[in-house]
Amino acid sequence: MSLYCGIAYRRKISQGYRLLSTYVTKARYLFELKEDDGACKKAQQAGAFYLFHSLAPLLQTAEHRYLVPRFSLLEVESLLHKFGQDAQRIEDSVLIGCSEQHEAWFALDLGLNSSFSTHASLPKSEVETELQGSFIELRKAIFQLNSMDSSLLFTAQALLRWHDGHQFCSKSGQPTRKNIAGSKRVCPSNNIIYYPQMAPVVITLVSDGTRCLLARQSSFPKGMYSALAGFCDIGENMEEAVRREVAEEVGLEVENMQFSASQHWPFPNSSLMIACHATVKPGQTETLLS
Numbered sequence: 657m658s659l660y661c662g663i664a665y666r667r668k669i670s671q672g673y674r675l676l677s678t679y680v681t682k683a684r685y686l687f688e689l690k691e692d693d694g695a696c697k698k699a700q701q702a703g704a705f706y707l708f709h710s711l712a713p714l715l716q717t718a719e720h721r722y723l724v725p726r727f728s729l730l731e732v733e734s735l736l737h738k739f740g741q742d743a744q745r746i747e748d749s750v751l752i753g754c755s756e757q758h759e760a761w762f763a764l765d766l767g768l769n770s771s772f773s774t775h776a777s778l779p780k781s782e783v784e785t786e787l788q789g790s791f792i793e794l795r796k797a798i799f800q801l802n803s804m805d806s807s808l809l810f811t812a813q814a815l816l817r818w819h820d821g822h823q824f825c826s827k828s829g830q831p832t833r834k835n836i837a838g839s840k841r842v843c844p845s846n847n848i849i850y851y852p853q854m855a856p857v858v859i860t861l862v863s864d865g866t867r868c869l870l871a872r873q874s875s876f877p878k879g880m881y882s883a884l885a886g887f888c889d890i891g892e893n894m895e896e897a898v899r900r901e902v903a904e905e906v907g908l909e910v911e912n913m914q915f916s917a918s919q920h921w922p923f924p925n926s927s928l929m930i931a932c933h934a935t936v937k938p939g940q941t942e943t944l945l946s
């Protein structure tokens with residue numbers, strides 16, 4: 657019932673009762689591309705492609721920053737042709753966003769083995785020379801990218817990695833097939849749909865009101881400290897995960913948890929980092945000092 661009302665309301669709006677915002681039309685356009693393979697294929701014709709090699713994005717250096725080159729479908733086809741591959745490889749690309757003018761953006765990895773061939777990795781250094789750029793590990797490049805580029809590349813890397821690691825149905829063992837946008841994979845033998853997944857992680861700044869607690873893992877570089885982070889266990893809500901992680905990692909009990917901000921974090925796998933503030937329970941501040 658509520659879904660039906662929602663659809664009717666949308667129609668009423670799109671028939672011209674109210675002008676839709678740019679953000680709304682963009683969100684609906686992206687939704688259409690995810691649901692409709694034909695529309696997504698059409699969008700590739702006028703779209704822009706970001707290229708990766710084994711999950712490292714192609715970047716170009718400009719002074720102290722990195723620029724992220726984009727290529728048209730024709731340019732990508734001609735590159736593939738030059739390296740002896742056909743345009744079918746473009747079906748491995750994933751939709752990562754669009755401009756306000758609805759130019760669709762895709763990401764394609766030239767280094768991962770394509771679903772269409774077992775020997776399909778393109779030679780990295782030759783492609784770099786051809787495209788006048790370098791495939792640089794994303795983690796090393798983030799501080800030299802602007803925030804829009806880094807967010808797009810985070811999404812792209814996470815999606816490309818997910819597809820690379822989910823090529824088979826975990827129930828039937830059969831190869832799964834991605835839709836054109838790359839927003840899902842389907843097992844043709846039993847129609848199970850697999851969607852890209854993110855693991856929720858809470859990262860909590862614990863304080864006693866005036867001081868805050870930072871910690872370090874043994875794997876951190878020397879001198880690096882961070883707020884306390886941990887994966888949510890299945891069945892937990894955010895508050896329970898914060899309380900448990902803080903207890904596990906530093907032996908404190910916290911209360912007054914507050915959500916602060918969130919961010920997608922693609923390393924080493926896709927996480928949704930949920931940042932929170934929490935205060936230690938009264939009587940535990942001495943522990944905080946030790």
Ligand SMILES: NC(=O)C1=CN([C@@H]2O[C@H](COP(=O)(O)OP(=O)(O)OC[C@H]3O[C@@H](n4cnc5c(N)ncnc54)[C@H](O)[C@@H]3O)[C@@H](O)[C@H]2O)C=CC1
Pocket residue numbers: 855857859882883884885886887923924925927
């Ligand atoms: N931005 C930042 O400042 C920081 C970010 N992080 C990120 O937060 C995430 C979680 O932090 P950790 O302290 O490592 O988590 P954690 O404290 O939950 O410990 C990691 C352990 O949790 C288990 N685990 C449970 N679910 C898991 C899953 N979905 N994926 C992987 N391991 C899982 C594994 O046994 C793993 O060894 C990491 O991805 C890390 O990159 C961590 C610290 C600082």
Ligand SMILES: [Mg+2]
Pocket residue numbers: 884885886905
């Ligand atoms: Mg942790």
